[in-house]
Amino acid sequence: MSIQIQNISKSFGNFQALDDINFDIQTGELIALLGPSGSGKTSLLRIIAGLEKANQGAILFGKEDITHISTKERKVGFVFQHYALFRHMTVFENVAYGLKVRPRKTRPSKNEIKEKVMELLNLVKLESFADRYPSHLSGGQRQRVALARALAVEPKVLLLDEPFGALDAKVRKDLRRWLRKLHDDYEITSIFVTHDQEEALDVADRVVVMNEGKIEQIGTPEEVYENPNSPFVYHFLGNVNLFKGRLHGGKLRQGDFVVDAPEFLGTENTEAVGYVRPHDISIERKRSVDSVSAKINYIHLVGAAVQLELIRRDNDEYLEVELTKEQYRNLKLKTGEEVFVKPKQLKVFIPEDYSI
Numbered sequence: 001m002s003i004q005i006q007n008i009s010k011s012f013g014n015f016q017a018l019d020d021i022n023f024d025i026q027t028g029e030l031i032a033l034l035g036p037s038g039s040g041k042t043s044l045l046r047i048i049a050g051l052e053k054a055n056q057g058a059i060l061f062g063k064e065d066i067t068h069i070s071t072k073e074r075k076v077g078f079v080f081q082h083y084a085l086f087r088h089m090t091v092f093e094n095v096a097y098g099l100k101v102r103p104r105k106t107r108p109s110k111n112e113i114k115e116k117v118m119e120l121l122n123l124v125k126l127e128s129f130a131d132r133y134p135s136h137l138s139g140g141q142r143q144r145v146a147l148a149r150a151l152a153v154e155p156k157v158l159l160l161d162e163p164f165g166a167l168d169a170k171v172r173k174d175l176r177r178w179l180r181k182l183h184d185d186y187e188i189t190s191i192f193v194t195h196d197q198e199e200a201l202d203v204a205d206r207v208v209v210m211n212e213g214k215i216e217q218i219g220t221p222e223e224v225y226e227n228p229n230s231p232f233v234y235h236f237l238g239n240v241n242l243f244k245g246r247l248h249g250g251k252l253r254q255g256d257f258v259v260d261a262p263e264f265l266g267t268e269n270t271e272a273v274g275y276v277r278p279h280d281i282s283i284e285r286k287r288s289v290d291s292v293s294a295k296i297n298y299i300h301l302v303g304a305a306v307q308l309e310l311i312r313r314d315n316d317e318y319l320e321v322e323l324t325k326e327q328y329r330n331l332k333l334k335t336g337e338e339v340f341v342k343p344k345q346l347k348v349f350i351p352e353d354y355s356i
Contacts, residue, residue, distance in 0.1 A: 001061055001156040001189045002027045003048070008057035010043050010213075017043040019213040021057070030183050030190045032200035035210035036236070041193045042161055044210075048191065049159050050074050061156055077150030079160040084146065085134040091145050092117055092130040098153040120148040123182065140171040144178070151186065158183075160192035164199065172196075176203050197237050201225060209233050231349050234275045241281065241319050243274035243292075243343065252348055255314055259290045261348040272350050278322040280345040283308070283331055291342040294319055296335050301328075308333070310341060 003025040010018040018040045025031050033041035046052040048059055050071035058067045066074050085094050095117045099108055108116065121127040124144040134142055143163060150158060163179075164172040180203050183190055194200050200207050201221040209216045209224055209232075217229045228234040245254030250265035252258070252274050259274060284291060294310035297318075306328040308321040319341055323331075333339070 003157065003189060003191075004058075004060040005044070005048070006058045006060065008044065008047060008054045008059070010040075010047060010052065010054050016213050018047075018054070021213075021215060023208065023215065023218055025189060025191065027189055028187050029205045030180070030192070030203065032204035032207045033191060033193045033210060034195070034197065034200040034207050034236075035216075036195060038212070039210040040213040041195075041208075041210050045159055045161055045191060045193050048157070049076050049078055051078075075153070075156045077153060077155035077158045079143075079146050079150050079158070079163050085142055085149075087134055090131050090133055091121070091126060091137070094134070094145055095120055095148045095152050098149060102153075116152060117148075120152055123151075123185070124148045124178075138171075139168075140175055143175060147179075147182070151188075155188070158188050158190040160190065162193055162195070165194070165196075172199065179203060201237070209236065211236075228275075228347070231273070231275065231351070234347075239278050239320050241276050241278065241343075242317075243276065243346065245272060245274070246270060247272050247348075247350075252346075257290070257292050257314070259343060259346055264348060264350075267350075270350060272348050274343065274346040274348045276343040276346045278307070278320040279305075280343065281319070281321045282342045282344055283321060283323065283327075283333065284340045284342055285331075287340050288342065291340040293338060294341045295338055296333060299333065299335055310339070312341075313338070 005021055005023055008018055008021040021044060033044060035041050043052060047054050050069065058065055060066065061074070086097065089097065096113050099113045099116065118127060118130070121130055124147060126141060126144055129137065129141065134145070137145065164175050176199055204221060206218060206220055207224050208218050211232050217224050217233050224233060225237050228237060234240045243252065243254065243257070243259070245252045245257065247261060247264045247267045247270045250260065250262045252261045252272055261272070264272065287293065293313040295313065296308060297311050298309040300307040306323045306325060308323065310319045310321060312319060321341065
């Protein structure tokens with residue numbers, strides 16, 4: 001089931017939660033709505049579900065305009081952060097609930113319900129827990145029951161609002177992998193809301209980065225991480241180093257530091273900022289015009305990569321650099337020594353007002 005989101009706006013009093021949102025979702029895609037609190041991602045999900053009404057705009061499932069259709073008739077599955085399971089019902093009864101409350105004409109028989117529920121419990125690896133109550137399950141198991149319950153009614157679209165936010169890091173990682181496999185096996189169009197950058201980049205086919213009710217960028221995880229189109233996206237999707245300066249002759253200059261910015265050829269005497277990820281910075285022993293002197297303040301050796309914290313000599317600003325263990329060993333770096341930091345891939349923006 002494809003989804004078209006057309007010119008959706010929503011306000012709560014004087015607060016503009018969503019401002020003219022437009023994008024399409026292809027059949028079978030797993031989409032992440034990613035952004036900080038107050039960015040509008042949950043409001044958009046609730047409008048798609050029919051739990052909120054937009055002030056303007058339309059939602060289409062396939063070619064059908066469902067903007068004014070009730071939540072029940074939209075046939076969406078909704079999974080909440082805190083499971084929302086019925087505590088007085090067993091796992092089996094929770095999953096079967098949506099099937100049992102259907103109108104008599106469309107309600108499956110008891111045998112069909114049993115067969116469907118056990119098929120789903122097998123899918124989420126909880127078939128041996130059918131007679132247990134939610135209080136006897138772990139958080140990860142309860143969330144899998146909530147997903148099975150949402151899938152039981154054979155929804156056209158699966159919507160998930162911070163589905164793993166209440167779980168610890170290890171369980172979240174396991175469930176992310178499991179959700180990706182479940183989605184691929186079940187072939188259902190899915191949208192999930194998260195403020196966890198790693199979660200969105202790990203699971204989604206495409207990421208919709210939102211900020212203050214607007215879309216900042218849409219793309220694959222690789223596109224939005226490697227090629228952010230705004231300072232906000234750079235900051236929100238991971239650590240970033242800033243190289244401030246002024247543009248002259250297609251170059252960004254700050255004191256003795258000069259780096260190419262050919263996309264701004266013709267822009268003169270204008271303040272600008274270069275953005276570069278920690279892994280896109282090299283450490284050198286010799287100075288060059290596109291490097292800056294810095295002192296190694298801290299070396300973090302735990303994990304697959306080595307994290308360095310440095311302090312620039314010219315302006316006392318901190319820099320973060322990520323090296324492979326092999327690069328670190330070859331350079332024989334030590335805390336307190338002076339080195340030269342060189343951006344390998346730097347993207348320049350002329351500053352605009354934004355907030356995270």
